[in-house]
Structure formats: C-alpha cells, structure tokens
Amino acid sequence: MLASGLIAPSAFADEEPQDATQTVQDxxxxxDGVSAQITAKATGHRxxxxxLRTATEQVFANPDGTWTSETTSAARFKEEKGSFVPLGTDGELTDAASPVVGDGTELTVADGKDALGDGPTQDSVVLAELESTGEHEGSTMKLGxxxxxxxxxxxxxxxxxxxxV
Known part of the structure; x- marks a missing residue:
C-alpha cells in the first residue's frame, strides 16, 4: 500500500523534468536572509x-557573503497583503474628467470648466491637482x-x- 503512494500518477508521467540549474539561475x-545568502552563493549573483524590503530599501545577499543595501529617498515599493511590491506606473491620462490614479496618488488636470476664482487666487483656475490617497490621505497640492x-x-x-503660453 505504501508503494502505491510512491508511484507517480500517469497524469504526471509525460511532464518534462525542470532544469534545476536554469531555475536556480533565474x-x-x-x-529570508538565509535562503538569499545560500542562493547567492549557489548562483554567483546577488x-x-x-x-528586509521596505518602501525605500532593498537588501541583497552577495555571492561573496557580504550584503548590499540600496536605499532611495522616494518610495519604490508599496505594502500590499503583508509584503512590499513595486509601485505601479500604469496610470495613464486619457481624459481631463478622469483622474490619473497612481500608487498613493491621484492627479487631475483642468478640464476647461473651472471658473476664475476656483484656483489659488481670484483670477486663476486649477491647472492640476495632486491628491494623496495612500498613507498621507487628504494631503493635496494644487497648481493654479x-x-x-x-x-x-x-x-x-x-x-x-x-x-x-
């Protein structure tokens, strides 16, 4: 009975075996740090x-046993379901009535319907508005x-x- 559990089902018999070397290289x-260090040594690349990833930092295990930290002043990752994922750049301006939604922001451009006085001064209109929707929700910047x-x-x-002009 135990032996029957060790026999590969026929559904898997025709599958090609994966090339472990190719998979590891990719x-x-x-x-975690232990598996990152082992993989770095095995593959020869960081x-x-x-x-250790944060919104602004990535930490890499190097093949020689050292570590490299890459930190930026602006966020490159956002937290999603308990892990940090790259910020999307798929926001696209398609019409002035629809805001461009990015990760943590919305950008709206003037649609030509604002009246004088709607902008920062009595003789201006809002040309663009950048609104935070993420961690700092409610923060707004208007360009008149x-x-x-x-x-x-x-x-x-x-x-x-x-x-x-």
Whole structure:
C-alpha cells in the first residue's frame, strides 16, 4: 500500500523534468536572509532578501557573503497583503474628467470648466491637482493658472491647452 503512494500518477508521467540549474539561475529574490545568502552563493549573483524590503530599501545577499543595501529617498515599493511590491506606473491620462490614479496618488488636470476664482487666487483656475490617497490621505497640492483655460487636447499621456503660453 505504501508503494502505491510512491508511484507517480500517469497524469504526471509525460511532464518534462525542470532544469534545476536554469531555475536556480533565474532566482533574484528569496523570502529570508538565509535562503538569499545560500542562493547567492549557489548562483554567483546577488539575491534580494525580501524580509528586509521596505518602501525605500532593498537588501541583497552577495555571492561573496557580504550584503548590499540600496536605499532611495522616494518610495519604490508599496505594502500590499503583508509584503512590499513595486509601485505601479500604469496610470495613464486619457481624459481631463478622469483622474490619473497612481500608487498613493491621484492627479487631475483642468478640464476647461473651472471658473476664475476656483484656483489659488481670484483670477486663476486649477491647472492640476495632486491628491494623496495612500498613507498621507487628504494631503493635496494644487497648481493654479492665471486666467481661464479651454478644454485640453489629450494625447500620448499629455494634456495640451491650445493658445496658452
């Protein structure tokens, strides 16, 4: 009875075995420091320790047993379901009525319908508004434009306002 449990089911008999060397060479990140260091030594290239990743830092195990930390002043990762994942860059400006949603922000551009006084001064309109939706939700930055603006032409992720200098 035990022997029957060790026999490969026929459904798996036709599968090609994976090339373990190729799989190991492709590994660039591991869940902890021990496995990152072992993988780095085995592959000859650095491997990220995901347990040390933050919004602004990545830590890599090097094949020679040392560690490298790469830190940035701006966030490159966001926390999602208990781990840090790369920030998306898929936000795209398609029309002025729809905000561009990024990771933790929304960008809205003027649609040509604001009245003078809607901007930061009595003679301006809001050209663009950047609003935080993440950790600092509620923070807003508005960029004003002195005078009125027509509806923009949207093309290739850019808003162009005709006859404006």
């Amino acid at each position: 590994v660039t990140e591991r869940p 491997v990220e320790d995901l347990s 434009w002195e005078g009125e603006l027509p509806a923009p032409q949207i093309s290739e992720n850019q808003a162009t306002y005709a006859d404006q």
